[in-house]
Amino acid sequence: GVSGTALQKNVSVGNPTKVELTCKLDDNSKLKNPQVTWKRGNETISHSSKTQNSWTVQLTISDGSQLGSYSCILKGEVEVSATFHLQVPKIDGKERPIITYEGDLAVMVCKTEYAPMAWTWYRTNGTELVAINLSSHTNKFRIKRQSANVNRLEILKLTKKDIGVYWCEAAFRLGSSKRSFELRVLSILAPLKPFIAIVAEVVILVTTIALYEVYSKRKEEEGEREFDQIEQL
Amino acid sequence: EEPEAPEAPSAGKSRGGAAAAGGWAWGVVFHFFLVNVLVMGTLKTFGIFFVAFREEIGGSSEQLSWIGSIMSSLRFLGAPLVAVVCQRLGERPTSILGAGLVAGGCLLSTQATSIPFLCFSMGFLLGMGFACLYQAAAVMTAKRCRARLAFCNALARSGMGLTFLMAPFTQLLIEFYGWQGTLLIFGGIMLNLVPSSMLLWPASPRPPREPAENQDQGCSTAKKDPETPGGCSAGSTPREFQLRSAQEAPSTERLAMPHGRDVSGPANPSALGRPQKATPESSSSETSPEAKRSHKPLPATKKEPSQPLLDFSPLKDPVFFIFTWSFLFSHLAYFVPFFHLVARARTLGMSSRDGSYLIAVAGITEVLSQLLSGWLADHNWTKKYHLHVTYLLLCGATNLLGPLATTFPLLLAYTVAFAAFCGGFMALVLPVLVDLVGVEKLHSYLGFAAFFAGTAAMGGPPLAGWLYDYTQTYVCSFLFAGACALISPISFFFEPSAQKWKLKKANL
Numbered sequence: 001g002v003s004g005t006a007l008q009k010n011v012s013v014g015n016p017t018k019v020e021l022t023c024k025l026d027d028n029s030k031l032k033n034p035q036v037t038w039k040r041g042n043e044t045i046s047h048s049s050k051t052q053n054s055w056t057v058q059l060t061i062s063d064g065s066q067l068g069s070y071s072c073i074l075k076g077e078v079e080v081s082a083t084f085h086l087q088v089p090k091i092d093g094k095e096r097p098i099i100t101y102e103g104d105l106a107v108m109v110c111k112t113e114y115a116p117m118a119w120t121w122y123r124t125n126g127t128e129l130v131a132i133n134l135s136s137h138t139n140k141f142r143i144k145r146q147s148a149n150v151n152r153l154e155i156l157k158l159t160k161k162d163i164g165v166y167w168c169e170a171a172f173r174l175g176s177s178k179r180s181f182e183l184r185v186l187s188i189l190a191p192l193k194p195f196i197a198i199v200a201e202v203v204i205l206v207t208t209i210a211l212y213e214v215y216s217k218r219k220e221e222e223g224e225r226e227f228d229q230i231e232q233l
Numbered sequence: 234e235e236p237e238a239p240e241a242p243s244a245g246k247s248r249g250g251a252a253a254a255g256g257w258a259w260g261v262v263f264h265f266f267l268v269n270v271l272v273m274g275t276l277k278t279f280g281i282f283f284v285a286f287r288e289e290i291g292g293s294s295e296q297l298s299w300i301g302s303i304m305s306s307l308r309f310l311g312a313p314l315v316a317v318v319c320q321r322l323g324e325r326p327t328s329i330l331g332a333g334l335v336a337g338g339c340l341l342s343t344q345a346t347s348i349p350f351l352c353f354s355m356g357f358l359l360g361m362g363f364a365c366l367y368q369a370a371a372v373m374t375a376k377r378c379r380a381r382l383a384f385c386n387a388l389a390r391s392g393m394g395l396t397f398l399m400a401p402f403t404q405l406l407i408e409f410y411g412w413q414g415t416l417l418i419f420g421g422i423m424l425n426l427v428p429s430s431m432l433l434w435p436a437s438p439r440p441p442r443e444p445a446e447n448q449d450q451g452c453s454t455a456k457k458d459p460e461t462p463g464g465c466s467a468g469s470t471p472r473e474f475q476l477r478s479a480q481e482a483p484s485t486e487r488l489a490m491p492h493g494r495d496v497s498g499p500a501n502p503s504a505l506g507r508p509q510k511a512t513p514e515s516s517s518s519e520t521s522p523e524a525k526r527s528h529k530p531l532p533a534t535k536k537e538p539s540q541p542l543l544d545f546s547p548l549k550d551p552v553f554f555i556f557t558w559s560f561l562f563s564h565l566a567y568f569v570p571f572f573h574l575v576a577r578a579r580t581l582g583m584s585s586r587d588g589s590y591l592i593a594v595a596g597i598t599e600v601l602s603q604l605l606s607g608w609l610a611d612h613n614w615t616k617k618y619h620l621h622v623t624y625l626l627l628c629g630a631t632n633l634l635g636p637l638a639t640t641f642p643l644l645l646a647y648t649v650a651f652a653a654f655c656g657g658f659m660a661l662v663l664p665v666l667v668d669l670v671g672v673e674k675l676h677s678y679l680g681f682a683a684f685f686a687g688t689a690a691m692g693g694p695p696l697a698g699w700l701y702d703y704t705q706t707y708v709c710s711f712l713f714a715g716a717c718a719l720i721s722p723i724s725f726f727f728e729p730s731a732q733k734w735k736l737k738k739a740n741l
Binding site: 094099100101186194199202206208209213 | 288289407408409410411413414415417418420421422424425427428431432
């Protein structure tokens with residue numbers, strides 16, 4: 001097989017830079033002296049260097065249009081290929097919906113591999129994305145920069161109106177990536193209902209057992225009294 | 234004629250009482266079962282909360298795992314303290330206290346904002362609550378299920394097998410309500426342990442009139458004072474004194490406290506234990522009618538020194554060391570392979586689905602083998618600890634052969650064998666202790682044994698992790714577990730000589 005790749009590989013590129021992609025053939029592969037072509041889509045690129053078992057191509061990425069999928073194709077008795085996906089860095093964040101309660105605080109954290117130029121947060125309003133403007137909502141939103149590649153949005157004093165989808169966008173020179181978070185706001189009563197139901201059940205059980213105890217105790221006492229009377233006869 | 238007439242009704246009463254006592258024994262087993270389900274379930278689902286806490290409250294993994302460590306280690310380390318509380322207050326109040334601590338801890342944790350807060354509310358409160366619940370339930374089971382202790386214990390422990398249901402349930406709750414809502418609901422579920430704790434009826438003292446009537450016929454006054462074992466005339470008292478001197482138990486006759494029925498709790502072990510040991514023909518000792526009578530003020534005819542607050546006598550007893558040595562190593566042998574089973578499967582190239590399948594099979598096999606082992610041990614064909622030793626040796630052998638399992642079928646066979654033998658010896662831990670030391674001192678022995686086992690439980694997982702880091706393979710964990718399982722029964726070979734030593738000391 002082709003070593004060094006799992007036949008697909010993601011390469012994160014944030015800023016304009018020079019990238020070197022290498023396809024290397026395993027020593028024990030069946031292919032001997034294959035024909036190698038580097039392609040991007042349908043376009044062929046000439047490779048810059050070649051050793052006995054590896055073929056390298058050097059790319060200069062200077063703007064976003066040069067990002068994409070580059071593949072090396074080795075033709076011989078069999079055909080093997082590997083693809084490199086050059087993309088802007090992706091954002092890591094929480095996948096699941098964020099569940100919070102009214103009056104509480106919601107936290108959304110976005111993290112990237114490389115530091116972007118700028119971070120922006122949006123809120124979905126219908127189908128549009130509306131940027132969150134700190135100056136107009138000072139008591140509601142707080143954006144904290146934990147480090148260059150970690151950014152954090154805090155939403156205070158949650159109400160039901162804050163339910164929706166929020167986006168964080170990391171802008172790189174070569175493009176931007178986005179991530180969405182779903183915010184759910186529950187009222188405090190939501191978990192309280194099952195809790196009160198369980199407490200009610202517990203109270204019923206406790207009273208039943210206590211009453212049963214008192215009842216059987218009284219019965220025993222009566223039985224005892226009878227028994228004592230029999231003995232004294 | 235007169236002695237006969239009272240005897241017949243009393244026999245009838247004790248038979249009715251025996252039936253009631255039998256019914257309540259199942260109640261105690263049910264409570265212990267519930268304790269196992271909830272305690273073990275919470276300990277196991279802590280990992281899910283861990284993830285939720287890390288996302289919302291932040292903090293490093295190490296800090297967060299402290300919460301889990303405190304919770305699981307306090308369950309054992311708090312045992313001696315809980316043993317004292319149990320002996321003072323009785324099992325039922327202690328159990329209710331434990332349930333309250335657990336529920337309170339869960340509820341308090343919903344307000345948590347920082348890790349130290351969670352360490353206290355979730356780690357400390359829950360850990361101590363678990364210790365209370367566990368100790369009270371275990372000792373009560375030992376007191377109630379005399380004849381079939383091993384089977385009852387195994388039945389209660391099978392609750393641990395149900396804990397696999399708690400994980401998806403917790404996951405579901407967290408998806409709906411977030412971790413705060415989930416903890417709130419958990420608090421409510423834990424409150425269910427309060428009514429089930431109420432099933433732990435305090436064991437009633439044996440009516441002293443029975444031995445008295447068997448021997449001494451003229452004591453009609455005894456009926457009015459059921460609490461005085463020697464309250465009948467001189468006939469029974471020498472016998473009681475004889476019994477007392479024959480055993481070196483310093484446990485008190487009764488605590489002269491004007492409390493209600495729960496005082497019979499601490500007094501009972503002694504009253505129960507001695508007649509039980511001396512008169513094997515006695516049938517039911519816990520007759521509920523006698524329990525109801527304790528509302529009468531206890532006559533302080535015999536005021537013995539009350540039991541010391543923290544009874545260190547187990548530490549002077551060689552039998553205790555024998556048991557604790559075995560307990561410690563067998564616990565190490567039990568935990569470590571389970572920890573690393575999935576990881577080992579993964580390194581051998583199996584998917585994590587196969588790994589979880591192995592764990593499921595292990596759980597089911599363990600439950601079944603516990604029940605079988607308990608049922609088998611109750612037949613008393615041989616001393617229980619012989620069975621215990623056999624299981625341990627087989628478990629050790631299985632673990633030593635474990636590294637040979639490199640394919641999925643072999644690993645499955647190893648898992649089944651390991652789980653079967655583990656279930657076997659785990660079910661017998663409590664019955665063996667009861668056999669060795671009897672029921673009246675069970676609290677202090679169990680307390681200290683759990684304390685030492687707790688230190689092992691704390692050190693076990695890190696030790697196993699260190700072994701892996703050092704040797705870069707999981708093979709060593711299995712060899713280590715096998716070695717522990719083989720070391721642990723060694724102490725039982727000294728048991729006969731220890732008993733002889735004790736008897737010699739008692740007769741001096």
